[in-house]
Amino acid sequence: MIPAIEIRGLRKSFGSQTVLRGIDLTVPAGTIFALLGPNGAGKTTLIHILSTLVAPDAGFARVAGHDVVSGRDGVKRSISLTGQFAAVDEVLTGEENLRMMGRLSGLTAAEARSRAAELLQRFGLTEAARKRVKTYSGGMRRRLDLAVSLVVRKPILFLDEPTTGMDAASRRTLWDMILGLAEEGVTVFLTTQYLEEADQLADRIAVIAGGTIAAEGTAEELKARIGEDVLELRDEKDKVFREIPTGGSIAEIRQRLDELARTVPAGTRVNLRRPTLDDVFMALTATHKEESAS
Amino acid sequence: MNPSSLTPASGRPVSFAATGAVFIGRSLRHSLRNTEALLMAILLPVMLMLLFTYVFGGALDPTGHYVNYVVPGIILLCAGFGSSSTAVDVATDMTNGIIDRFRTMPIASMNVITGHVAASLARNLLATAIVLGVGLLVGFEPAAGFLEWLGAAGVITLFILTFTWLFAAIGLVAGTPAAASGYGFALLFLPYLSSAFVRTDTMPSWLQRVAENQPITPVIETIRGLLTGTPIGDQAWLAVGWCLLLLVAAITWGSWSFRRKAGRR
Numbered sequence: 355m356i357p358a359i360e361i362r363g364l365r366k367s368f369g370s371q372t373v374l375r376g377i378d379l380t381v382p383a384g385t386i387f388a389l390l391g392p393n394g395a396g397k398t399t400l401i402h403i404l405s406t407l408v409a410p411d412a413g414f415a416r417v418a419g420h421d422v423v424s425g426r427d428g429v430k431r432s433i434s435l436t437g438q439f440a441a442v443d444e445v446l447t448g449e450e451n452l453r454m455m456g457r458l459s460g461l462t463a464a465e466a467r468s469r470a471a472e473l474l475q476r477f478g479l480t481e482a483a484r485k486r487v488k489t490y491s492g493g494m495r496r497r498l499d500l501a502v503s504l505v506v507r508k509p510i511l512f513l514d515e516p517t518t519g520m521d522a523a524s525r526r527t528l529w530d531m532i533l534g535l536a537e538e539g540v541t542v543f544l545t546t547q548y549l550e551e552a553d554q555l556a557d558r559i560a561v562i563a564g565g566t567i568a569a570e571g572t573a574e575e576l577k578a579r580i581g582e583d584v585l586e587l588r589d590e591k592d593k594v595f596r597e598i599p600t601g602g603s604i605a606e607i608r609q610r611l612d613e614l615a616r617t618v619p620a621g622t623r624v625n626l627r628r629p630t631l632d633d634v635f636m637a638l639t640a641t642h643k644e645e646s647a648s
Numbered sequence: 649m650n651p652s653s654l655t656p657a658s659g660r661p662v663s664f665a666a667t668g669a670v671f672i673g674r675s676l677r678h679s680l681r682n683t684e685a686l687l688m689a690i691l692l693p694v695m696l697m698l699l700f701t702y703v704f705g706g707a708l709d710p711t712g713h714y715v716n717y718v719v720p721g722i723i724l725l726c727a728g729f730g731s732s733s734t735a736v737d738v739a740t741d742m743t744n745g746i747i748d749r750f751r752t753m754p755i756a757s758m759n760v761i762t763g764h765v766a767a768s769l770a771r772n773l774l775a776t777a778i779v780l781g782v783g784l785l786v787g788f789e790p791a792a793g794f795l796e797w798l799g800a801a802g803v804i805t806l807f808i809l810t811f812t813w814l815f816a817a818i819g820l821v822a823g824t825p826a827a828a829s830g831y832g833f834a835l836l837f838l839p840y841l842s843s844a845f846v847r848t849d850t851m852p853s854w855l856q857r858v859a860e861n862q863p864i865t866p867v868i869e870t871i872r873g874l875l876t877g878t879p880i881g882d883q884a885w886l887a888v889g890w891c892l893l894l895l896v897a898a899i900t901w902g903s904w905s906f907r908r909k910a911g912r913r
Contacts, residue, residue: 405752407910430754441745445678457670458755460660486681502749 356419358383358510358541359404363413366399373399375565376413381558383509386532386542388556390549390634395562397545398438401514404543405435418510434508438515440495441502442487448474448498449483452505459506466505473501477531493524500531511535513544517551529554549634561638568638576634584633585610586625587618599633667755671763678737679767685733689771693726693779700845701786708846719783720871721844723804724864726779728839730772731812732832737764738819739828742909751910758906761816768812769805776804791877800874803887807867810891810898811835817902820909838864863890 359381366374373396381387391397402408404417406426414421420428435441442451449470456466474483477497482490487498496516503511513532517525532555536542546552552559553573560570569576582602586594600607611624679686700722705714738761741747750757780788792800815832822828841855842848842864848856859865866886873880 402748405748407748407751427754430752433752435749435752437745437748439745441749443674443746444744445681446674450677454670454674455749458662458667458750458753460662 355383357381357416358385358418359387359543360416361400361404361413362415364400364403364410364415365412366396366403366408366410373565374403374410377562377565377567379560379567379570381541381543383541384536384539385557386536386544386555388552388559389543389545389562390547390552390559391545391562392547396565397562398514400562401435401437401512401543401545404429405433405512406430432508433510433512434503435512436499436503436514436516438518440492440499442495442498444488445486447484447486448479448490448494451487451498451502455502455505461506469505473504477501493520496520496524496528500528504535507540509539510541510543513542515545515547518547525551549629561634563638577629579637582629583607583626584629585614586627587614588623588625589619590621592623597633599629599637662755664756664759667759668762668766671759672766673763675737675763675767676770679771682733686771689726689730689733690775690778692729693722693775694782696725697722697779697782698786704845715783715787716789716876717872718845719780719788720868720875721839721842722779722783723776723871724807724844724868725839726775727772727804727808728811728836730775731768731808731815732829732836733815734764734768734812735815735819735822735828735832736825737768738816739822739825742820743824758903761820761902761906765809765812765816768815769808772808772812773805776808790875792875796874800871803867803870803874803884803891806888806891806895810895813895813898813902817898817905820902820905838862839868842868844868863887863894866890 357380359379361377361379364374364377365372377396377400379387389397389400399408403410403422404415406422406429409423414423416422416425417429418432420426420432422429442448443454446454452470452473453463453466456469457463461469471480471483474480477500479494479498479501482494487495490498500513500516516532517528520528529551532542532544542555544555556573558570558572559576561568561576569579583600585598585600585607587596587598589595598610600610607626614622614624697718700708700718701715705718706712708714709717741760741764747757747760750760784790790797814835818831818835819825819828822831842859842862844864848859848865851859866883867890869878869883870880870887872878873883
């Protein structure tokens with residue numbers, strides 16, 4: 355079975371700024387793949403190359419078996435892109451947006467109408483169907499955005515930071531939708547800044563930093579590299595002055611606390627938290643340095 | 649909210665013409681919903697018509713026939729104003745995420761621009777008809793027969809198409825809608841530096857040379873000749889030549905810019 359996405363030695367610069375410095379990735383069909391990284395890491399550029407918007411400088415990428423440069427039309431037939439900013443027409447209503455995309459995707463007028471009604475209902479937008487998108491909330495816009503991506507079923511779905519700026523409830527709803535799509539066999543390639551999101555959704559995660567893949571694996575494999583909960587030590591002014599990665603077991607944390615009780619100044623407070631993206635980067639870039647030093 | 653019960657819909661290839669029709673429909677909806685811009689495109693030329701006929705007209709031509717001279721000029725000015733909003737419409741689309749979605753679909757995405765152009769053409773032909781109607785009310789007396797009217801309509805349509813494409817190209821090149829609006833403004837001065845409102849022989853000789861050799865003057869002289877019977881000479885060929893030249897240049901420039909800007913906003 356050919357992989358949904360295959361990337362080898364992909365490089366891209368804009369002027370003097372190098373954004374991607376040799377990316378290698380393989381995404382098996384029917385899986386959810388999360389590209390995790392901070393702003394400016396090259397996530398959007400990679401999505402733009404995979405969706406044929408931007409041509410790479412070197413290396414190659416194949417999407418659904420089609421080269422993103424020479425097989426552009428084949429790629430376009432196989433993908434659906436939901437960009438970082440809601441790609442919907444604000445002047446039209448939600449329903450008109452869906453019908454327009456249906457027509458552009460080769461549905462007849464009648465098919466486009468019934469498909470629009472179906473999607474509006476599934477995404478909880480039936481009441482707002484005849485209102486202009488201009489009046490929608492951020493969460494409604496994002497839901498419509500995803501609905502537009504599903505007007506016709508494409509085997510590969512690109513989602514560029516799908517939940518950035520969403521409240522917790524909307525985020526959870528969107529996650530359920532993405533998981534539902536994967537169950538039906540759609541390959542989802544998403545970018546995110548949130549470790550939790552990658553953890554909840556993705557079969558495999560790649561961490562991108564400074565234009566290279568710093569690590570790739572399942573959520574468990576990555577966590578094994580960065581440890582479990584982090585001990586935060588706060589001084590009297592409630593400022594964090596030390597962060598200690600732990601293995602997450604009671605025995606280990608207790609031992610650490612016993613040691614700390616003897617060494618840290620009086621008035622120190624302690625807080626246990628989940629590792630964040632920052633910790634992942636800290637851990638990964640640290641191992642990178644060690645590897646290159648040895 | 650689980651979408652797993654959605655029936656998979658499969659798309660068929662969409663023809664160039666079908667894509668164009670969808671985008672024209674979209675742009676027409678945009679035009680009808682942007683009420684301020686639509687009103688402005690119609691009211692402004694009407695106000696100018698009244699201004700030039702009643703306020704300036706007496707001073708420019710004391711015989712009272714200035715309205716016959718100025719109607720073709722107002723028509724072109726109106727076409728200029730009306731098509732200038734295309735620059736903003738196009739720039740707005742190009743700075744919105746929706747353009748990336750269109751580009752990543754297996755369709756001729758340049759049609760999104762064609763849609764704006766077609767809507768502008770429809771808007772402006774409507775505005776032109778209204779301006780002509782008002783002109784007739786305030787004393788415009790055309791001497792044209794059926795064929796002359798047909799010819800004038802053809803030249804006006806070609807001119808609107810050319811100007812709209814020029815503004816579309818400006819919208820494609822400009823970085824933001826505000827910049828598009830600013831650059832477009834320069835084009836709107838051209839009608840004033842032509843034979844639209846006064847005969848060119850009343851101008852200083854250097855300006856006369858500019859006015860006589862810019863594209864607007866032959867277009868105006870052709871329309872004026874067709875509608876009121878003034879001599880046309882070689883102006884008709886010049887008008888059509890200028891329009892086709894600018895049209896091809898604008899489409900080429902616009903298409904190049906459309907391709908170049910993929911993935912950049």
